[in-house]
Amino acid sequence: MADNGRTSSIIALDEQWGAHNYHPLPVVISEAEGAWVTDVDGKRYLDFLSGYSALNFGHRHPALVQAAHEQIDRLTLTSRAFHNDQFGAFCEELAELTGTEMVLTMNTGAEAVESAIKVARKWAYEVKGVAFDSAEIIVATNNFHGRTTTIVSFSDDPVAHDNYGPFTPGFVTVPYGDAQAVRDAIGPNTAAVLMEPIQGEAGVVVPSPGFWADVREACTENDVLLIADEVQSGLARTGEIFALDHEGVRADLYTLGKALGGGIVPVAAVVGRADVLGVLKPGQHGSTFGGYPVACAVGRGVVELLRTGEFQERSRELGAHLHERLGELSGQGVAEVRGRGLWAGVDIDLLAKTGREVSMALRDEGVLCKETHERTLRMAPPLVITRDEIDHAVDALGRALKA
Numbered sequence: 125m126a127d128n129g130r131t132s133s134i135i136a137l138d139e140q141w142g143a144h145n146y147h148p149l150p151v152v153i154s155e156a157e158g159a160w161v162t163d164v165d166g167k168r169y170l171d172f173l174s175g176y177s178a179l180n181f182g183h184r185h186p187a188l189v190q191a192a193h194e195q196i197d198r199l200t201l202t203s204r205a206f207h208n209d210q211f212g213a214f215c216e217e218l219a220e221l222t223g224t225e226m227v228l229t230m231n232t233g234a235e236a237v238e239s240a241i242k243v244a245r246k247w248a249y250e251v252k253g254v255a256f257d258s259a260e261i262i263v264a265t266n267n268f269h270g271r272t273t274t275i276v277s278f279s280d281d282p283v284a285h286d287n288y289g290p291f292t293p294g295f296v297t298v299p300y301g302d303a304q305a306v307r308d309a310i311g312p313n314t315a316a317v318l319m320e321p322i323q324g325e326a327g328v329v330v331p332s333p334g335f336w337a338d339v340r341e342a343c344t345e346n347d348v349l350l351i352a353d354e355v356q357s358g359l360a361r362t363g364e365i366f367a368l369d370h371e372g373v374r375a376d377l378y379t380l381g382k383a384l385g386g387g388i389v390p391v392a393a394v395v396g397r398a399d400v401l402g403v404l405k406p407g408q409h410g411s412t413f414g415g416y417p418v419a420c421a422v423g424r425g426v427v428e429l430l431r432t433g434e435f436q437e438r439s440r441e442l443g444a445h446l447h448e449r450l451g452e453l454s455g456q457g458v459a460e461v462r463g464r465g466l467w468a469g470v471d472i473d474l475l476a477k478t479g480r481e482v483s484m485a486l487r488d489e490g491v492l493c494k495e496t497h498e499r500t501l502r503m504a505p506p507l508v509i510t511r512d513e514i515d516h517a518v519d520a521l522g523r524a525l526k527a
């Protein structure tokens with residue numbers, strides 16, 4: 125924890141001038157490559173968070189950096205008032221990768237979710253025939269879908285929700301993982317079910333096998349859209365393109381973000397059925413930067429990396445190793461481990477430490493990860509990580525829990 129003064133003086137600037145809507149670990153990163161970051165004092169750390177899965181391909185993946193550089197040297201922004209030579213190709217390649225028919229490009233995950241909500245409501249009125257202004261969307265307890273006013277309207281996390289009202293109506297909350305509750309909540313006005321296939325911010329919560337097949341069936345029977353928020357779970361994090369793929373279930377719409385921009389630029393999208401996204405006509409929705417050439421060029425690079433299946437395979441194989449190693453810590457400060465692929469929610473024993481204390485101890489060991497809620501550590505290393513690096517991090521966690 126050597127501090128020559130630079131770390132604390134930079135943090136002091138953040139504190140004085142930046143809004144205090146985050147509580148970062150006290151480490152100031154100035155360089156990164158692959159699974160490793162370096163702080164302003166030259167100390168190296170293994171990244172075990174990956175920017176909440178925005179860095180699935182590691183920091184500055186050479187192919188993505190090259191795609192960004194080449195695009196920036198040629199054309200950065202046209203606005204959608206004109207065509208550009210990257211947009212159509214990106215949409216085609218992303219649709220092909222995801223087995224979907226149409227792509228709506230946005231910038232951030234929250235915007236993708238907002239867009240999916242707007243599209244589902246519009247579809248409900250114009251196609252399904254729901255009475256004007258009465259569409260309902262079924263959501264889950266402990267959800268996280270972003271930070272806009274509409275999205276926090278249906279968050280049950282008081283920290284994310286409280287004092288941002290008046291809130292957007294039209295959302296019905298059911299317990300996550302309870303398919304019967306979804307079925308019971310469906311009525312004539314239901315437009316969609318919107319949920320995370322695996323809940324990330326809630327602590328990497330995986331529903332029981334069969335849940336998603338049941339929800340899919342209930343949606344199909346009642347002409348209700350299934351919207352899978354794969355902003356965090358998608359794009360190889362769990363070992364497949366979509367976390368839902370593990371369940372053999374297809375959604376009508378998927379939201380994507382985070383890793384879609386390769387950790388370089390914000391890129392998000394809604395992908396899915398053409399007859400649903402097709403309700404949008406010119407002027408009815410948009411974004412100045414959504415689908416801009418730099419986003420499309422980097423997004424095309426991401427699609428190309430995913431096409432080989434190499435990252436999905438790494439996540440499956442190394443994820444099995446990570447979970448096996450974390451399992452060895454159970455009873456030694458670890459109460460429970462959940463997750464899939466290179467993604468784990470680790471609950472710290474009540475008697476041991478808080479997530480924040482363990483994150484701090486891990487930082488001292490040269491491993492960066494972050495707690496979510498009081499007692500859960502979320503581990504999501506870049507998919508370029510090696511087996512030895514995983515061992516290094518889990519050994520460090522073992523020491524951190526004892527420290």
Ligand SMILES: *Cc1c(COP(=O)(O)O)cnc(C)c1O
Nearest residue numbers: 232233234268269270353355356
């Ligand atoms: C991070 C996240 C979002 C929001 O993405 P932003 O880019 O931060 O707006 C939405 N849904 C899920 C599941 C997420 O994990």
